[in-house]
Amino acid sequence: MNNELNRQTLEKVVRILNELQIPYYFTGGIVSNVYGDPRFTEDLDLVVSISLNQAEGLFSALESAFRIDQEEMMDAVSDERIFQALDEDTFVKIDFHVGEKIPGAADRAIETTIFGVGPLWVVSKEDAIVSKVFWVSLGSARSEKDIANMLIDSSPVDLALVENLCEQLGILDHFNRIRKKMEEGGIF
Template sequence: MRQYGITNRFYTRITMRTLAKDTSPEVETQLINLWRQQTPAKKLKSLTGLGQLVKNLIFSGLRLQNPQASKRELYHQFYIRRLGREPADKIFAHGKSVSQNLEGDMTEPQIIALAIRQLDHLKIPYYISGGVASIIYGEPRLTNDADLVIRIFPFHIPKLVQAFENEFVISAGAIQTALQGRRAFNMIHVDTAFKIDFYPISDDDDLEIDAFARRRLNDIGAGEVWLASAEDVILAKLRWFRFGGEVSETQWRDVLGVLKVQGEKLDFAYLSAQAQRFGLKDLFDQAREDAG
């Protein structure tokens, strides 16, 4: 892989072919073959177990640091670690009933499915993109949130808040501001601190409009959901990589993961044409070279 960093408008290149520095090409090939055999549900299930382990380790550390703290106080500290102080304080200030059973929390796929059932009920079109989609199509990794691209209008706001306010922290004002400013808004699942980021689609964003037309149903183990296609995940990740100054290792690695795992299943003619159309051709060509 070549990681790009921009300094004085010139590119600095660091060559690395494998997804991880400590993985040989031979071992990576074996991993990719295993990932190709896994269903989306199996991939997400394995990561759920790992996420629970990480959560338990964080709580063990917090207990050692704060032996006299109550369970609620420990949860507050955990939420600060996961979300930052302001969102964590907001959850606890709202008086939300926070789960104190580490083993009884909903899994990430269940939370995503819960959100999507409500969107379907409200007839709000959506598709999943971002980290969750790149995990399903590419290299497994942990993520603390899910990205949903949605088609939403101001009249949806009261019903959206009403549908989610019992189990999530969500703000009508934040949604209104996001729609006016054409940017994302989010909600946080109270019992797990799992965040769902919503990206309202713009009528002039042809990349997202095309992705909507190509979305596909996939079973994530908690029900069927609409996913962006693998090709559109790559294109979205390349665009975020560019918008972020071309320095995000996570975005670039996600792109390479999808390219490597999906391989010949990808529609490279579509990818090349869209990359050219949206000014991403240089990044796409580099990603193909880095993916091998």
């Protein structure tokens, strides 16, 4: 995915979320541009904390520039699951993950800039690692490399927090396996 197209979509969605005062933070592949190895991503992932009333306002704000199914969106908000929107200008897909899955992640999110867009909120480095470990537990090989890049990145990481969160989510064995693979040189 072209970074300029991602930038254009980021600008639109961040402006809308800020105007509506909907708490959010980006996660997924786009966060690799903040921690670790910058790479292209096929879509934008973000976590939103949103009520049904706010969802109606968000739908109204998105529908002029994005393809979005209102019924799917409302069901996703009710059930705290994913809904999607497609930017009609850039064809960049956004996955809106409703509700945080990692305890306390919203409180640890940080403000930064991505592709010249900001300030915007992104998941903390520790929570990004935990999220990627979760995806590894579901079979994502790409996420293993993302984790390794975040762990070797020069910015600090609270490994005790990562281990604690992985343990809470039942994925600590996956995290330990990845670290062992790194020690043995088996990820890159």
